[in-house]
Amino acid sequence: MTSPNFYELVGGEPTFRKLVDEFYAGVAEDPILRPLYPEEDLGPANERFRLFLMQYWGGPTTYSDNRGHPRLRMRHAPFRIASAERDAWLRQMRRAVDAIALPPEQEATLWNYLEHAANFMVNAEDPN
Numbered sequence: 001m002t003s004p005n006f007y008e009l010v011g012g013e014p015t016f017r018k019l020v021d022e023f024y025a026g027v028a029e030d031p032i033l034r035p036l037y038p039e040e041d042l043g044p045a046n047e048r049f050r051l052f053l054m055q056y057w058g059g060p061t062t063y064s065d066n067r068g069h070p071r072l073r074m075r076h077a078p079f080r081i082a083s084a085e086r087d088a089w090l091r092q093m094r095r096a097v098d099a100i101a102l103p104p105e106q107e108a109t110l111w112n113y114l115e116h117a118a119n120f121m122v123n124a125e126d127p128n
């Protein structure tokens with residue numbers, strides 16, 4: 001038997017569903033982030049992000065079956081992401097990670113990844 005991967009360890013799909021639902025509930029109210037999202041309905045964006053995270057951590061590959069290679073930097077190119085946007089994103093994500101209340105070691109693994117990924121997505125300078 002192989003040991004469980006991170007996706008299984010944290011509780012599989014229900015955990016990622018709760019994480020992403022909490023995150024988008026925050027986005028819906030966030031004055032910096034909400035205007036960036038092109039669609040009025042955040043449901044499809046919620047699903048894409050949840051499927052991406054599930055796949056990344058070893059769950060089903062539905063994300064790439066539907067969307068192909070993630071190419072996340074490229075997919076974020078249409079949105080101006082400077083440090084204010086990154087910080088707002090991480091603020092909403094911090095709330096969402098707190099809400100799923102993982103054991104400390106798993107939480108650190110997840111948070112570390114999200115912080116790095118958010119920095120990687122920055123594609124604009126702050127205004128002077």
Ligand code: HEM
Nearest residue numbers: 036037045048049052067075079081085086089117118121
């Ligand atoms: C899509 C903003 C960071 C993963 C999007 C979209 C916006 C956005 C506006 C379009 C919504 C949609 O229609 O799907 C931001 C901002 C970030 C950020 C402001 C701040 C740093 C991240 C990070 C990840 C991520 C760190 C991964 C860990 C995704 C994914 C999609 C997406 C998977 C859907 C891609 C697709 O298949 O089209 N993001 N994002 N984003 N974002 Fe982000």
